[in-house]
Amino acid sequence: MLTRLAAAVCLCLSLPAFAHDVQAGSLTVSHPWSRSTAPTVAVGGAYLSVVNHGKEADTLLGASSPRAGMVELHQNLNQNGVMKMRELKDGLAIAPGQTVTLQPGGAHLMLMNLAKPLKNGEHFPLTLTFKRAGKVTVEVTVDDTAGAGDAHAH
Numbered sequence: 001m002l003t004r005l006a007a008a009v010c011l012c013l014s015l016p017a018f019a020h021d022v023q024a025g026s027l028t029v030s031h032p033w034s035r036s037t038a039p040t041v042a043v044g045g046a047y048l049s050v051v052n053h054g055k056e057a058d059t060l061l062g063a064s065s066p067r068a069g070m071v072e073l074h075q076n077l078n079q080n081g082v083m084k085m086r087e088l089k090d091g092l093a094i095a096p097g098q099t100v101t102l103q104p105g106g107a108h109l110m111l112m113n114l115a116k117p118l119k120n121g122e123h124f125p126l127t128l129t130f131k132r133a134g135k136v137t138v139e140v141t142v143d144d145t146a147g148a149g150d151a152h153a154h
């Protein structure tokens with residue numbers, strides 16, 4: 001665990017641009033971010049945008065991170081005024097030319113079984129799995145100022 005975290009820190013220092021846009025085939029993944037979590041809460045959300053520049057549809061199937069025991073792809077739904085989450089077991093489709101944004105109150109990656117809370121300013125790697133583009137690792141920035149004012153269900 002320590003070596004993986006150290007490697008992530010090195011990657012972040014040597015490749016600052018890594019925190020922004022990352023190409024995966026005809027997809028561009030941009031602005032991966034998260035929010036700090038309270039010490040008593042073992043889950044957090046991760047958010048990002050994916051642009052499909054290609055001619056074929058792709059699907060975000062899921063993700064993993066050394067920072068979380070498990071990552072699930074979720075969708076928030078407002079059912080009669082009550083916010084509920086469900087797992088997107090078939091993934092999230094990204095049509096050609098489409099931009100899909102994961103954000104608080106909508107689709108998000110749920111970081112589960114956090115060994116320790118996410119801290120503001122922290123960076124951690126998140127590996128996304130796409131049906132066509134395969135796996136791509138992005139650096140998530142924990143930024144409590146990002147997306148301020150959005151309804152946050154976690």
Ligand SMILES: [Cu+2]
Nearest residue numbers: 074085108110
């Ligand atoms: Cu969730």
